[in-house]
Amino acid sequence: MVTVVRSVQVLVHAPLQTVFDYVSDLSKHPEWSGGLKIEAVSSDPIGVGKEYISHGEVAVQKDRPNKVQVTEYEPPHKFGFVAKDPDFGNVSHVFNFTEQFHLPDDRQTLDEQVNDGAQKEA
Numbered sequence: 001m002v003t004v005v006r007s008v009q010v011l012v013h014a015p016l017q018t019v020f021d022y023v024s025d026l027s028k029h030p031e032w033s034g035g036l037k038i039e040a041v042s043s044d045p046i047g048v049g050k051e052y053i054s055h056g057e058v059a060v061q062k063d064r065p066n067k068v069q070v071t072e073y074e075p076p077h078k079f080g081f082v083a084k085d086p087d088f089g090n091v092s093h094v095f096n097f098t099e100q101f102h103l104p105d106d107r108q109t110l111d112e113q114v115n116d117g118a119q120k121e122a
Contacts (some may be wrong), residue, residue: 013101020076020097026052027069038068048073072116 012019024030030036038054043093052068060107065086072080072094 016097016099017076020079023095023097024070024073024075024079026054026070026081029054046070046073052081058085092104 025037026046027040033056033059035053037056039053041051041053043075044050048068048070054066054068055063056066058064066083068081068083070081071092072078072112077097078095079097080092082090085091093103
């Protein structure tokens with residue numbers, strides 16, 4: 001069996017805390033992840049354990065529900081969550097935020113690693 005892992009690195013022109021605050025607010029993810037709706041289960045502040053419900057599109061299935069829970073919250077350097085998908089299992093997302101001091105402005109590096117918890121036959 002194989003676990004699928006995907007990593008992405010993005011260079012962002014903004015202060016580190018601003019980037020962290022934006023990405024860690026899961027209610028904003030639909031702004032950059034099309035076809036997704038997500039809302040908090042409670043009004044509690046963002047932190048480990050905070051829960052959300054998301055509805056997105058997978059293949060031909062629209063409004064597919066997932067339970068989402070924050071698993072890592074270390075401002076302003078690390079944020080993670082797991083989406084519990086009915087078919088794919090736990091899909092974890094981890095974002096690492098790094099300042100790039102050698103760059104001439106406030107650019108930040110944002111690394112995202114996604115682990116698809118579904119087991120695939122190799």
